[in-house]
Amino acid sequence: MTEQTATDLVARRAIEAMVLASTEPVEARLLAQLVELPVTRVEELCDELAREYEDTERGFVLAHVAGGYRFQTHPDLAPYVERFVLDGQHARMSPAALETLAIVAYKQPISRGQMSAIRGVNVEATLTTLLQRGYVHEVGRDPGPGAAVLYGTTREFLERLGLPSLDALPPLGDFVPDASVVEALERGLRVSDDPTPVDESADDGSDAPDSSHSSPSSD
Amino acid sequence: MTEQTATDLVARRAIEAMVLASTEPVEARLLAQLVELPVTRVEELCDELAREYEDTERGFVLAHVAGGYRFQTHPDLAPYVERFVLDGQHARMSPAALETLAIVAYKQPISRGQMSAIRGVNVEATLTTLLQRGYVHEVGRDPGPGAAVLYGTTREFLERLGLPSLDALPPLGDFVPDASVVEALERGLRVSDDPTPVDESADDGSDAPDSSHSSPSSD
């Protein structure tokens, strides 16, 4: 194998990997930058890949859509993909997302910093998911210094849950939140958005169960 | 093309498409149901696909993880993918968390008290971390008195480790310390009435200041 083709092979594989892992179409320019090849060469490689998939009758295609390259299912397989998607066995809410959502539901309006303080981990990723899904939205700004964004649940959230209003949420009862939770809520607005490492253990904070890579548009 | 291989081809392509469209590992059972083939046949097809990707040096692999199949990037391409997928970083786990996780993995279902007994320290904090990260969850209650909560590992745990199932964990027997370690430990705790003289002589010398023969005015 010549040096040229060895480079090409690595570039080709890297392109496949990056496009596969990406949650958005990837621009040729970005791919070119990362594999350190000219954009035109990257475009050629992508074309080759696409042809190869077609020739070997793969169930997926490398599509060039607005904004870049992405993998998608082959149109031939639409009936299968539809049934698969409708079956919906794979749509599930991660425990982390559910907890964050629960905190917002019961403690709104609430800042991201407060959520992180209560959960003891950075809620960044889960919150993004919840925002994208439309369960949660911005409801205002904290009047205090820092003017942190405050979040609350949406109408869609109530609809999905089949509740007429927030008052219909099952009451937490005589549950007394932990002192640290109370403190986090009171401190409230002074809490900067940067997540305090509440969790003593060696967690570096990222929101584990949810941090399943790349951007969290988990639908 | 015979009818048989035609069916196989469609099934193979459909599997590729469905796995590509999934956000989670897809169970062979679900795939089998949708392509209308026996589960074992689907597993064979998946194995074939995985081999094919490997043989043709694709940048992705078809991995068998947490009871299902999923596409993931080839480990060779980690340097590229890491630069590309910035928010995919996992939180690192502390040694304490790992040890507790290992205990749960091998001894599940297991109560908190039992974990603490094995580690010799209270596992409360580490267990909370593991629960929050979703690697461990409640799986039941001890039928005995006290009805202690029993814990086990989750699907996220398998995903995090990249294992198809708990059976794929290396057997615990692999980690039982070898004879030399056992001997060292045994020797370390040997009481004097053990038959080996080696120990005795070591004692006699160094134990002297401790023995009752020392001068009475030592205080």
Place this chain on the structure above:
Amino acid sequence: MSYAVRTPVFEGPFDLLLHLILKQEVELWEVSLHEIVDVYLSELERMDQLDLDVATEFLLIAATLVELKARRLLPGLDEVELDEELLRFEERDLLLARLLECKTFKDAAQALAAHIRRADRSVPRTVGPEEPYRWMVPDPLERVKPDALRAAALRAMAAPPVVVVDTDHVAPVRASVREAVESVLRLLPASEPMSFRALVSGAPHRLEVIVRFLAVLELYKQGVVDLLQFTNFGELTVRRLHDGETALDAASLADWDDPAIPVDADDDRDDRDDREAIDLGIDDDLPEVPEVVLEPAPQGQPA
């Protein structure tokens, strides 16, 4: 033998003990229990901030170690009852088994870490189906019941673990050196010597034997009794030096039984935090044993 064990923060008593014992592996022939006990205790002393729960387990192990060590000082081990003998081995073996188990899981944890490192080199595809299908995906929240949300809220806001020292596994066997001193003085005839064996003949529990031995040493230290022993591990004889009661040094006695009171105020160990003085000092001739609470049968035996 010197140990530069300044290094890591030990996660627990097994951690420390494994470290101490396995560290000596290279010098296998010199391994001896008493050194391990000493280093263990001095390690313990250096830990100036012990969590209560950690401390408990550390102390339990320390107590077991001290007990093992103390056994060597007891005379006539070969003549103790078979039951006792078995019990002794049982206890030692139990500690050994627990150490082995702990080591096993430490190594298993390494293997898990290796799996995780390997898995981390791959990123799974999570984007899901493309547009025509995306809208068909059932909303995950539709499967969530309001009660599940409530449960999640409670879980998230639940108090962080309340530290409760689990004492279930601590047998309520208590022995005080102060009381043992009284017993010894009561038992010991004014004029004639008495063998240690006889002194402990009425002690129902091994722990009491040990504590009574410590009491004898204390009395020896204070010049109340004299000790005679003609051969190593031979019969130990205790003889009262003076008739009548000698004024006992109460502070010294308290030293044994009352670890909460820092009795070493005049000590030159200046870096100690007196507030938390859990004094297991081995600066003196013998390990001082605080109100000894031994654990004959710890829970969590290896399966």
